[in-house]
Amino acid sequence: MSRLRSLAVLLFLLCPLAGHPQSIPSPKEHFGFNIGDDYQLSNYTQTEAYFKKLATSDRTKLVDIGLTAEGRHQYMLIVTSPENQKKLARYKEISQKLARAENLTGEQAQTLANEGKAVVWIDGGLHSTETVGTMQLIETAWQLVSRKDPETLRILDNVIVLLTHANPDGHELVGNWYMREPVPEKRTQEYLPKLYQKYIGHDNNRDFFMLNMKETQNIGRQLFIEWYPQVLYNHHQRGPAGSVLAGPPLRDPFNFVLDPMIVTGMDALGSAMINRLNAEKKPGYTRLTGTPYSNWFNGGLRSINLFHNMIGLLTEIIGNPTPEEIPLVPERLVPNVNTPFPVTPQKWHFKQSIDYSVSLNYAVLDYAARQHDQMLFNIYRMGKNSIERGSQDNWTLYPKRIDAITQNYQANQKKTGPGSNTTASVSRNRELPVAYYDSVMKAPTLRDPRGFIIPTTQPDFATAVKFINALIRLGIQVQQATADFTVAGKKYPAGSYVVKTDQAFRPHILDMFEPQDYPNDFQYPGGPPVRPYDAAGWTPSFLMNVKFDRLLDTFDGPFKKLPIGELQSPEGHVNGSPSAGYLLSAQANNSFIAVNDLLASGVEVYRLPNGTEGKANVAAGAFFVPASAKAKSLLDKSAKDLSLEITGLAKRPSAAMTKVAPVRIALWDTYGGSMPSGWVRWLMEQYHFPMTVIYPQDIDAGDLRKKFDVIVFVTQAIPALNPSGEATGFAARRDPKAEEIPAEYRPRLGRITAEKSIPQLKSFLEAGGTVVTIGSSTNLAYHLKLPVKNALTEMNNAGQEKPLVNEKFYIPGSVLRVTLDSTQRATWGMPSQTDVYFDASPVFKLAPEAIAKGTVVPLAWFNTNKPLRSGWAWGQSYLQDGVSAFMAPVGSGKFYAFGPEITFRGQAQGTFKFLFNQLYTNRASAGTSQASE
Structure with a gap:
């Protein structure tokens, strides 16, 4: 028996149990190299296989969170102790309850916090050319699964780690591209042939409040x-040049709707991160004003969480599998509060960045392990704060409110008249009477809202539902009316949606409905502006043209709470008797989907340039579909699936009609991929517009009119024209040589040039083609010598016209309001005023005689000196009377210029029709008059 027992023990030692960390290969054993080795990258196929091997450990659980845009499986690896793995459902429930903070007392919350485990998300690879992030995720997973030191075991006991791959498609592309070169020293990421997210590349980190892409939906x-x-x-x-990385705490401003505990929570974790690196003699961490990053924008992966009371951490580190140099930046070498431990110039290897990243991960995880109960309680406390703020009168301290206090004081001081000892200015730290605070910050009309009502009775209810679904995807509690109701004397129909602010994620609700108030931020008084990190204003409810009422007092009604996360898809209807045909509103974006499906099936469709007589609710541009069995089948389905209210007509309209026909659409793109073009490609797929992607070589080849009817140029496609007539404005970088890239991508090379491309575009227009330009690509107007000029200029002392300097005029990404000519085909279905996304966008001045002769037709303009709706606009008065969009006939064709970003990131749904209306031909129907063009 003794020998048998000894043999059993020996066999046990030689044959580790399944799931034991010793049975899992190291990265070196799996990939053939250590993570961080110079000139070595994995691809996603290899990484997925490794995650599946790690998943055999009893410390892990591998979760498929959904498919990517290209159809790969996106994985999240949950790492914690074996004991915690058995109780994941309970710990998830605790995390949910504390985050939502509903119906919990402080004592109950503390009990749950004591029982629960901190949940920490660590991702990698969102931006796939940022290879440190991808590879550190692999190394961190291995370390957590294999290590047995006291710190790791403490982390596993007290923390549930969610290691998530943020962009599998991009990882596969970048890994394969880098490793394609057999000679390691020649490997490079340069000249990647396409975007590392199928449609939007780097903008995948700008999609987190709309969640348009599959990967962001999975993560959300x-x-x-x-x-x-x-x-x-x-x-x-x-990281900024001369440093190794930028990390928290970040620079001002942070978004004013955030709970202050978010800011101090990031401070605490940032201290733990930099302290660990300092203790490990790893210099080069910069923070605060040493970084260009702030906590203002809501669309990024690390920032969307702040609006949900989650501490979002960002680091931007250097590093590449190809060794690089840390440059000499003298001002970075003096220790200060931004960079207390500077790094000196040196050669830098990939492994150093991986080691830094793992140390930073462990700093965060160790902090969470030691403070797990406090972190759980703090998210409850912030959620409870939001519920309380949304349940009572509250005034957010926006810059415009503080400015109003100062202005009230100044106005009152001026009234005191000559001889007084007061001044109209307010010096720094000047103490004012509290009455001036009360005049603004206790004004009843300036309170924060208690909630919002989105009625069903709006021109484009289906788009309003898309807005609602964006909220629902992000965990917002939405309610719906089960019957008609009245609030503040106004009646609302059943089915209307209600979003109250007395919930844990109130900051996100305010940020989606309310305008952003970005502070005036200059390098010094009178100096140039400090550019915001990404956008200054983005209010989705404005850009989507959602109609809602903002309620300042508590309200209630016959409301039911919708299940958290359950998307809405209310059925539309075909109303009336369609014996003669059907009427679809041009005001509804989804009508264009229905029309494109009809056209693809061979069903006739017409437009009504002047609406319909006797039907005041039918605006110009409405679609008419004659009755047929095929039309009925398609429209019954479209009404149901697309939330469309379609009107059945017993009598064919007698008003003028134009027949709609599909056109051959071309969309410009470039080698490496244009994000704005990718967004439009995605958009056209969503709205069922067939199109072909073309490249500069396709344009230079000529014969465009034989191939296409419409060519769309997004921003950054057409170069600027300098006074000498030369094309300028593209970034100074070397384009790849044809022999440097695979043959399949060589037709994408090249750029739009004044010498070859512009003459072909002019010929296309003159032959009857349509060109639509957006943003900076409206430069084509100057190449074509149209009678327009830049409206944002002034005369200098030498009598020369020069663009306004930023000290006088500066509008980064913000929401502005324009006025439209709603009689034009280009604006059919749009209101007389609409909000547009403006990002240093072109504005035009048209020659009066050109307007009179019809050689240029204004479509949209600024009719006020204060068009700002959300964000930051310095010197906005210069915009008054400037034209933001126009149409100009060129030969037999039409040229459209839209200065604002009318398709911006798939978010500016209120201006999609600026594009959609140009993507059909509209021919006069027999016996009717031709529509206005």
Whole structure:
């Protein structure tokens, strides 16, 4: 028996149990190299296989969170102790309850916090060319699964780690592209042939409040419906020159709707991160004003969480599998509060960045392990704060409110008249009477809203539902009226949606409905502006043209709470008797989907340039579809699936009609991929517009009119024209040589040039083609010598016309309001005023005689000196009377210029029709008059 027992023990030692860390290969054993080795990258196929091997450990659980845009499986690896793995459902429930903070006392919350485990999200690879983030995720997973030191075991006991791959498609592309070169020293990421997210590349980190892309939807569900982590760590690169990385705390401004505990929570974790690096003699961490990053924007992966009371961490680190140099930047070498431990110039290897990243991850995880109960309680406390603020009168301290206090004081001082000892200015730290505070910050009309009502009775209810679904995807509690109701004397129909602010994620609700108030931010008084990190204003409810009422007092009604995370798809209807045909409103974006499906099936469709007689609710541009069995089948389905209210007509309209026909659409793109073009490509797919992507070589080849009817140029396609007539404005970089890239991508090379491309575009227009330009590509108007000029100029002392300097005029990404000519085909279905996304966008001045002769037709303009709706606009008075969009006939064709970003990131749905209306031909029907063009 003794020998048998000894043999059994020996066999046990030689044959580790399944799931034991010793049975899992190291990265070196799996990939053939250590993570961080110079000139070595994995692809996603290899990484997925490794994650599946790690998933055999009893410390892990591998979760498929959904498919990517290209159809790959996106994985999240849950790492915690074996004991915690058995109780994941309970710990998830605790995290959910504390994050939502509903119906919990402080004592109950503390009990749950004591029982629960901190949940920490760490991702990698969102921006796939930022290879440190991708590879550190692999190394961190291996370390957590294999290590047995006391710190790792403490982390596993007290923390649930969600290691999530943020962009599998991009990882596959970048890994394969880098490793394609057999000679390691020749490997490079340069000249990647396409975007590393199928449609939007780098903008995948700008999609997190709309969640248009599949990957962001997958991530959003885990964050805001499933797990509600208390901490999210989003890895990026690259750090500011002369440093190794930028990390928290970040520079001002932070968004004013955030709970202050978010800001101090980031301070605490940022201190833990930099302290660990300092203790490990790893210099080069910069923070505060040493970084260009702030906590203002709501669309990024690390920032969306802040609006949900989750501490979002960002680091931007240097590093590349190809060794690089840390440059000499003298001002970075003096220790200060931004960079207390500077790094010196040196050669830098990939492994150093991986080691830094793992140390930073461990700093966050160790903090969470030691403070797990406090972190759980803090997310509850912030949620409770939001519920309380949304349940009572509250005034947010926006810059415009503080400015109003100062202005009230100044106005009152001026009234005191000559001889007084007061001044109209307010010096720094000047104490004012509290009455001036009360005049603004206790004004009843300036209170924060208690909620919002989105009625069903709006021109484009289906788009309003898309807005509602964006909220629902992000964990917002939405309610719906089960019957008609009245609030504040106004009647609302059943089915209307209600969003109250007395809930934990109130900051996100305010940010989606309310305008952003970006502070005036200059390098010094009278100096140039400090550019915001990304956008200054983005209010989705404005850009989507959602109609809602903002309620300042508590209200109630026959409301039912919708299940958290359950998307809405209210059925539309075909109303009336369609014996003669059907009427679709041009005001509804989804009508264009229905029309494109009809055209694809061979069903006739017409437009009504002047609406319909006797039907005041039918605006110009409405679609008429004659009755037929095929039309009935398609429109019954469209009404149901697309939330469209379609009107059945017993009598064919007698008003003028134009027949709609599909056109051959071309969309410009470039080698490496244009994000704005990718967004439009995605948009056209969503709205069922067939199109062909073309490249500069296709344009230079000529014969465009034989191939296409419409060519769309997004921003940054057409170069500027300098006074000498030369094309300028493209970034100074070397384009790849044809022999440097695979043959399949060589037709994409080249750029739009004044010498070859512009003459072909002019010929296309003169032959009857349509060109639509957006943003900076409206430069084509100057190449074509149209009678327009830049409206944002002034005369200098030498009598020369020069563009306004930023000290006088500066509008980064913000929401502005324009006035439209609603009689034009280009604006059919749009209101007389609409909000547009403006990002240093072109504005035009048209020659009066050109307007009179019809050689230029204004479509949209600024009719006020204060068009700002959300964001930051310095010197906005210069915009008054400037034209933001126009149409100009060129030969037999039409040229459209839209200065604002009318398709911006798939978010500016209120201006999609500026594009859609140009994507059909409209021919006069027999016996009717021709529509206005």
